[in-house]
Amino acid sequence: MILRSAPASPFGRKVKIAAALLGLSVSVVEADTASPTDSLRRENPLGKIPTLILEDGTTLFDSAVIVAYLDAVAGGNRLIPAELGPRFAALRLESLADGLGDAALLQVYEGRWRAAEKREAAWVEHQAGKVERALAALEAEPPAGAITVGSIALACALGYLDLRFDGRWRGGHPRLVAWLDGFAAAVPAFEATRVKPA
Ligand SMILES: N[C@@H](CCC(=O)N[C@@H](CS)C(=O)NCC(=O)O)C(=O)O
Incomplete structure (x- = not known):
């Protein structure tokens, strides 16, 4: 593959x-x-x-x-649980984390694809609001339990905020920072795929 x-x-x-x-x-x-x-x-x-x-x-x-x-x-029921409740909890978390990543990426693209005088601050703020609300929801209730597609997606979205937004999210979200530290300790591939800011 x-x-x-x-x-x-x-x-x-x-x-x-x-x-x-x-x-x-x-x-x-x-x-x-x-x-x-x-x-x-x-x-x-x-x-x-x-x-x-x-x-x-x-x-x-x-x-x-x-x-x-x-x-x-890989046989199923590994990163996407088979059982209904855990399955949709994992898929919901994946969706929230991917949406957080999308909103962060769109802000980066606004800077990359539009000339400075054409940038739309209201659009960037609109995307930043999605990131803030997703982080607040996750800080209130960080993921618990087994590693799933949802927790992988969240770790990658937070890693992207570290890479492109200087890790500023860390300031107001101590529980999520602790959660990401735990994920990194449990999943060596997270560190192995880290990219350092240029
Ligand atoms: N929902 C997609 C998002 C993929 C995505 O936005 N990828 C970005 C790079 S991180 C991309 O290909 N951007 C190029 C483009 O949008 O033309 C996924 O989960 O794979």
């Missing part, structure tokens, strides 16, 4: 950590989402990473679908 990704992608990191925890081997081929000549746009019409290329050439996206596939290949 080939994973098209890039080192700083929180969603690509999610897939790498899931594969490591499941003991599955994926070779990573770096993708440039901004390049029209990168084969990524043929592999995934959306031109987004992560995209997984299976042995028969089938491609899978996005990160939630890829992790669901990897979990199934």
Whole structure:
């Protein structure tokens, strides 16, 4: 299996950590989402990473679908619990964490894709509000229990805030900081996939 990704992608990191925890081997081929000549746009019409290329050439996206596939290949009930309650708790957490990551990424893209005079402060604030509310909800009730696709997604979203927003989220969220420390201690692949700010 080939994973098209890039080192700083929180969603690509999610897939790498899931594969490591499941003991599955994926070779990573770096993708440039901004390049029209990168084969990524043929592999995934959306031109987004992560995209997984299976042995028969089938491609899978996005990160939630890829992790669901990897979990199934590994026998199921590993990172996505089979039982109804825990399953939807894990999927809900994944959704919240991915949404947090999306809102953070959109703020970064506003700076990367728009000239300074065209940047829309209200749009950036709108996205920042999503990040703040998600962090507040998670601080009030940090995840507990087994490592799931949800906790992996959350660790990667928080890692992205560390990378792109100087870890400022840490100030007001001590319980979440402690939770992330615990995750990092339990999952060596988290540290192994860390990217240092340039
Ligand atoms: N919901 C998607 C989000 C993927 C995503 O936004 N990836 C970013 C990089 S971290 C990307 O490919 N951006 C390029 C683009 O949007 O054109 C997932 O979970 O995989």
